[in-house]
Structures are given as C-alpha cells and as structure tokens.
Amino acid sequence: MPWWPVHPDHIGSLLGGLMLELQPxxxxxxxxxxxxxxxxxxxxxxxxxxxxxGIAYRRALLSAIHGAAPTWVKIENVLHEFSHLPGVxxxxxDIMMNLRKVVFTLHVNRPKILRLRAQGGSVVKASDFETDADIEVLTPDVVLATLDKDGVLEMEVCVERGxxxxxxxxREPEALPINAILLDADFSPVKRVNFHVEPVTEGRERLVLEVWTDGSVSPATAVGEASxxxxxxxxxxxxxxxISPQEEAAERDDVRPRTELNENLxxxxxxxxxxVRASNCLKTANIRTxxxxxxxxxxxxxxxxxxGKKSLNEIKTILGEMSLSLxxxxDPEELERLRSQYERAYEA
Known part of the structure; x- marks a missing residue:
C-alpha cells in the first residue's frame, strides 16, 4: 500500500477531528x-x-442572588397587623404591603434599623426614612401612608440581607422588639429571567439571556454571581x-470538631x-439535664x-448565656469523656 506524506498544516485539523473535543x-x-x-x-x-x-442560569438567578429587604416593622401605638392608627x-x-415595595441597597453584612417620623397632613414616602452611608433607598417615591392634619406615624424598620x-x-429573630411585626421578605433583586436558543450554524447554537432586576443589583453583576x-x-x-478507606476515616476524624468541656452540660x-410553664414542659418531655x-x-x-415560642426564646436566651444552643x-462517647473529665476536675 502506498504511503502518502501529510503536510504539516493539515496535522492539526486531522488531530482535532480524531479527538472530537467539545467546543465551549x-x-x-x-x-x-x-x-x-x-x-x-x-x-x-x-x-x-x-x-x-440557560436552565441552570435561570434557576440560579431567580433563587440564589443576594439582596436586601425589610424583615420586621415596629409602628408606634400598633400592637398587631390588624390595628388602625387614628389620622392615618x-x-x-396596607403600610406593611407598601414597605415591601421599597427597594433598598444594604452596604454592610448586618441588619440595619431605619427610623421614620411624620405628622400633620402629609404623604409619607420612603424618602422620609433617616438613612446613612450603610443603606440606600432606591425607590424614594414609594408612598407608605397618607396622614390627615392630626395624624402621626412613627416607625422602625429592620432591613437585612438574604x-x-x-x-x-x-422567620424567628433572636431579639425581636416588643410589638414588632414580622414581614414576608423577598430578598431576590432579580425579578424576571427569560432565555431562548437560536441556531447559528449547522450544529451550533446561540443562548440569549434576558435579566430584569429591581435596580439594587445590575444584570451583569447578577449574572456574574450566578456564574x-x-x-x-x-x-x-x-x-x-x-484515597483508601483508612485515610478517609482518618480524614473524617480530623475534620470532626471535638466538643469543648462545658460544665453546664x-x-x-x-x-x-x-x-413554671417552660419547666413543666421540659419535665413532660423527659428532659432532665x-x-x-x-x-x-x-x-x-x-x-x-x-x-410555645415564648418558652422557646426563653430557653434559647439562657443557653446562649452558657455558650450553648439547641x-x-x-456523640455519646464524647459526652461520656467530657463527663469523666468534669468529674475528675471537680474532685481535684
């Protein structure tokens, strides 16, 4: 059989055809x-x-991008969401629903309390909140309430990232102020995502992705975070x-955190x-230590x-003071080790 030499310029194309690599x-x-x-x-x-x-991007954009939203509100002289303020x-x-329409940008990774006070024949807007460098109101024209000449509206709002x-x-905040009302929080700054696929050449396609946000995050930033x-x-x-089973077991032992001695246990x-109620409930549940x-x-x-939740918060507060939590x-063996260590220290 005759042998035909291959020109160097053709080697790359031949190898590429043989390897059939996926082209990103x-x-x-x-x-x-x-x-x-x-x-x-x-x-x-x-x-x-x-x-x-496209499916992966849409899922990540709609559910996983961080944003800021109000999580609770405390309105002066309002005990619950069905209360009505005279002069308002x-x-x-309605005020709670209007608060959820306000778009915030939070520049810190901690909750931020905003305060507002208005009175006397005015339209209360989001721009009336007292802000600082940590937080920005992007929709200042959102109407929160309408007051008559005798109306007074004073409130505190907590804005958090999520x-x-x-x-x-x-939601169950650790330190919710008295008479504060929890809000449904929509943290996602991405409001809508569409995508479609277009043919480019034979066997090749183009992905077209459309992203709508509330303005607190740009579409480019949202797509970057999703990526x-x-x-x-x-x-x-x-x-x-x-890795061998022995190495895997050793690695798990190294990673597993050891419980520190806490004599309160x-x-x-x-x-x-x-x-009395919380104590009786623990006895009913056979919780002794x-x-x-x-x-x-x-x-x-x-x-x-x-x-109930009042008893739960009471217990969580007391455990927190002991550096413990629910x-x-x-581990039973670890607990027994700690018990022995505690008893030896007590005897000494």
Missing amino acids: PTRHDWTVQDKVYGKLSMEPFEAGFALTV MEDTL RGYVSAEK RILEDHFDLLMDFPE FRNVDELELS IADLVQKSEAELLKTKNF GMRL
Whole structure:
C-alpha cells in the first residue's frame, strides 16, 4: 500500500477531528445593558448545551442572588397587623404591603434599623426614612401612608440581607422588639429571567439571556454571581482523588470538631431560672439535664404540649448565656469523656 506524506498544516485539523473535543462558547455580548435590564448572548454552543446552560442560569438567578429587604416593622401605638392608627388613611396591613415595595441597597453584612417620623397632613414616602452611608433607598417615591392634619406615624424598620423569598412564619429573630411585626421578605433583586436558543450554524447554537432586576443589583453583576454559584457547585466534582478507606476515616476524624468541656452540660434543668410553664414542659418531655436539652431541635421542643415560642426564646436566651444552643450533636462517647473529665476536675 502506498504511503502518502501529510503536510504539516493539515496535522492539526486531522488531530482535532480524531479527538472530537467539545467546543465551549467563545464569545459573549451584552446587546442591551442598563441598571434594571440586560440582554446577553453567548455563542457558539454545541447542540443541546445552550438549553442546559440557560436552565441552570435561570434557576440560579431567580433563587440564589443576594439582596436586601425589610424583615420586621415596629409602628408606634400598633400592637398587631390588624390595628388602625387614628389620622392615618391606610390600615396597618396596607403600610406593611407598601414597605415591601421599597427597594433598598444594604452596604454592610448586618441588619440595619431605619427610623421614620411624620405628622400633620402629609404623604409619607420612603424618602422620609433617616438613612446613612450603610443603606440606600432606591425607590424614594414609594408612598407608605397618607396622614390627615392630626395624624402621626412613627416607625422602625429592620432591613437585612438574604436570598430568595422567606415568609414571616419561617422567620424567628433572636431579639425581636416588643410589638414588632414580622414581614414576608423577598430578598431576590432579580425579578424576571427569560432565555431562548437560536441556531447559528449547522450544529451550533446561540443562548440569549434576558435579566430584569429591581435596580439594587445590575444584570451583569447578577449574572456574574450566578456564574460563581454554579462554578462552586461543580468544583466539588472536578477531581476524584483516590484515597483508601483508612485515610478517609482518618480524614473524617480530623475534620470532626471535638466538643469543648462545658460544665453546664451536666447540670439539671431544674437549676435553670425558667418560668413554671417552660419547666413543666421540659419535665413532660423527659428532659432532665442540659445535655438532654441542647440535643433537641426547636421543632422538637415546639411539638411538646403547651410549649410555645415564648418558652422557646426563653430557653434559647439562657443557653446562649452558657455558650450553648439547641440542635447540638453530642456523640455519646464524647459526652461520656467530657463527663469523666468534669468529674475528675471537680474532685481535684
């Protein structure tokens, strides 16, 4: 059989055809980009991959981007959401709904309390909040309430960072002020995401992604954060080092945190300065020591008869003062080791 020499310029194309490597997209372009809307195109994708990537981006953008939202409000002379303030046209529920329309940018990673006081025949707007460098009101024209000449509105609002949608029923702040009302919090700055796939050439596709935000985060920033979130999820599966079962067990032992000696674990719950109701509930649940108590979750305690959130907050406060918390996982062997260590220290 005759042998035909191959020209060097053709070697690359031949190898590329043999390896059949998947070609990732190499170009992107923001065809529209402003503060609240962006349109991004990425290409070329191999057939089917544009749809896969579009679905992943849409999911991450709608559920995982961090933002700021009001989480509770305290209105002077209002005891609950069904109260009505004299001289104020709106009901308390209307004011709460109006608060949720306000868009905030929080520049710190801690909750921020905003205060507002208005009186006498005026329209109260979001711009009336007293702000500083830590927080910005992006929708100052949102109307919160309308006052007549004798009306007075004084309130405090807590703005926090978070992600997704968290209903008031699922929130349980540690130190909620008296008469404060929890709000449903929509933290997501991304309001809408669309995408579609267009053919480019034979076997190649273009992904067109549209993103709408509330202005607290730009579409480009939101897409960048979504990319990092997706990358973090796939990083775990980038490499599978081969380790022996013995090495894996040793690694788990090294990572597992050891419980520090806390002598309070071995005290009887009767020694705690609890209310009569909370103390009786713990006896009903057969919880004798603080070690028994800290291994219970909040949900487990709330299932105990006559045990409510007031008793729960009371117990959480007392445990916090001891550097303990509910939901701790105490290994029985580790607990016995601590007990022996405590008894030896006590005898010494």
